[in-house]
Amino acid sequence: MSAAGGYRSSRSRREARAGLAFITPALALIAVFFVVPVVVGFLLAATDFDIYAVGDLATARFVGLGNFAALFHDPVFWKALGNTFYFVLVGGPLSVAVSLAAALLVNARLVRFKGLFRTVYFAPVVTTMVAVAVVWRYLYHPRFGLLNQLLALGGLGPVNWLGDPRWAMPAVILMAVWKNFGYNMIIFVAGLQSVPATIYEAARVDGAGPWRQFRHLTLPALRPMLVFVGVITMVGYFQLFTEPYVMTNGGGPLNATLSIVMYMYKQGFRWWNIGFGAAVALVLFLIILAGTLVQLRLQKGRE
Amino acid sequence: MRRWPALIGVHLALGIVAVATLLPFLWMLSASLMPAGEASQWPPSFLPSRPTLSNYRALFHRLDLGRCFLNSAFVAVVSTALALLIVSLAGYAFAKLHFPGRSRIYRALLTAMVIPAQVAMLPLFLLLREVGLVNTYWGVIIPALAPVFGIFMVRQYALSLPDELLDAARVDGAGEFTIYRKLVFPLLRPILVTFGVFSFIGAWNDFMWPLIVLTDDRKYTLPVALANLIGEHAQDIELMMAGSVLTVLPVLVLFLALQRTYVEGLTMGGVKE
Incomplete structure (x- = not known):
């Protein structure tokens, strides 16, 4: 492998690492404060989660549709x-x-x-x-x-x-x-x-x-x-x-x-x-x- | 010469729409300067008989709305500053840095925009309750810090940055971080100003989420305080109008000062696709 190729691939690895690092704050926020709540929302819709369940999760029951x-x-x-x-x-x-x-x-x-x-x-x-x-x-x-x-x-x-x-x-x-x-x-x-x-x-x-x-x-x-x-x-x-x-x-x-x-x-x-x-x-x-x-x-x- | 009727007709129509658009604002301003009770007199008058600032004094001294003004300013400034950083990093990365899964992740983000925020609200409230962020400014600020439309705006703009410069x-x-900080961030300035104005106005005007998260009236943002005020002071028209002026003034001034950047940014989504 040529020196130039090695240089390029190590550079592109660095670039990939930087790219992932740069999108991480946005993705983490969207995952925690949007994706997870949306998924939980789908699940909640199938329960009778109410004021008592806010205090004690165990009182919530699955009610299907x-x-x-x-x-x-x-x-x-x-x-x-x-x-x-x-x-x-x-x-x-x-x-x-x-x-x-x-x-x-x-x-x-x-x-x-x-x-x-x-x-x-x-x-x-x-x-x-x-x-x-x-x-x-x-x-x-x-x-x-x-x-x-x-x-x-x-x-x-x-x-x-x-x-x-x-x-x-x-x-x-x-x-x-x-x-x-x-x-x-x-x-x-x-x-x-x-x-x-x-x-x-x-x-x-x-x-x-x-x-x-x-x-x-x-x-x-x-x-x-x-x-x-x-x-x-x-x-x-x-x-x-x-x-x-x-x-x-x-x-x-x-x-x-x-x-x-x-x-x-x-x-x-x-x-x-x-x-x-x-x-x-x-x-x-x-x-x-x-x-x-x-x-x-x-x-x-x-x- | 036969252009004259058309010319007058078009301007007349434009003028009527302009008056209809401005009239609610003018009445709001005028009634806010009336002495208590004058806006509900018969026959009603459009202009105050004796202009007074007493309603504004009552807002600040008796109702402590100055505090809510500062709450709103804090929420809007902090969320805009943090969102600028987060959105510019992500938008630039999606436009210019090659990493595995880039286009798939970006498309997933755009697709997620069809899901209305209300779907996340109830679970999000329970989550914030678990971590102790209910009734805090951070509970209002944090969930909105990575708006996908902001990432979209920055990415569209960043695509035009020359690769040779980065190379x-x-x-x-x-x-890579030095390149972002020293080279990319300054080059993205125009779009970041636009997004900043968007973000500030959006945060300042936001109602439903602050209404849900903030329970202590000393922590209310202005829109929440104003909506709460109308419950007790519905009869005090002049006072409510002063509160409305106080609420809309900062965003209106900001818009008038930076309207060109704002309007240009607005058309990006619709036209460039």
Whole structure:
């Protein structure tokens, strides 16, 4: 073996050792604080682990799929599941549509102060959810709230936004869309800017109107971003928690804004039905996984 | 000339959306400066009749929210500093150092991102309880120190570092950690600033996990304290608005100061794949 070869192999061994050493802190943290808890969560979901088991592990018993059977017989669980799907299926597409419209507006050729508008629209994204939920709780106040005052100008209302079970979820959706449309907008704008302007000029010369340009040039160019934004938004919306915690005292009125995560939080951390709560978390995971796979499959099918 | 209607229409639409976006913030600021009770008077007014800082004084003197502000600052600064170190080491290694199993481990990490954090929360709480980290700042900080999206961000950026530079340093006899510390870390600066802003804002705004871990109200972070406050002070609109201003101000200022880096980092995930 040549000296150079020996040198190279000892160097690559050193490099491999360094590489493994460099990823060790991250891997160790992820293993201890994520992988192990997730695995334990799967196991817990098959037990009746509760407040007594927190004190004495021996009192926890294996119940197999018992938690899931109990879950599927609990009308509150179905209510929470229905609410969460309402929030995801109405709020998600609404958020993506508003983001796309805002991106097209901000990115229009004639627009002045693009940067300023982008910054303004993005501001709600970075602000603390708890704080803006507190603000919106008062904006929705049936008597003094700004929203009802504005509606009154148009001769509408007053709407008891957070007190009426029919209006509470729409109110939460409106606030959530306000909070997060700027995030998706930024991603769409980046996508729009990657389309060369010359293509649009060519389309105009060929007599394509704005709608046909949007339909046949813009949308196909945005396809990868639509997948990304669709998945990210869906996953985020499935985790609804802070808004009902702050705005509707944990899911009211009459459980109209009770979400899956809120249900898990109450079962697990308020009533210490830990095994049961772990089963709820598992259901959430399976739904998110299925939703992600469906979106990816749909996009692949269309290509 | 026929461009004028379109020009006005587009700007009008943009303006309306901008007002709708800003109005909640403006009302929050305005109501926080109102004397107690004015925000719930009829007819309601948008601006304070006599602007006052009394709500802010009450927050700091009576409710000790200054302490919670420092709690939040501690948690956000410490977790960001440690995460920067951990994420930059791992991201660089996944991009540039060859070791067995590299691509398999990296793909496993990305795949794990589909699992929502809530699945780990109950067992994690029991684990922290065993090791005595419940109701401590470290219980809030440690579980979030190795975010996979951060490793992803750094790796994407580190891929563009020139191999010749690293090899030259090796030929000169520099050890791998020295190369990371003296050469790679400075070169990664732009992406680390972006990740740092992400991490700080995320830690500052985080609610569910601190709510679960912290049980003593002297240890509450600002979001937890604010959510707790609305239980007792729901009628004190002006006070709650002052608390909201205090909570959002640091992240809003940070965002405005570093918005370019922040927004550029945001688009990496969506576009580069």
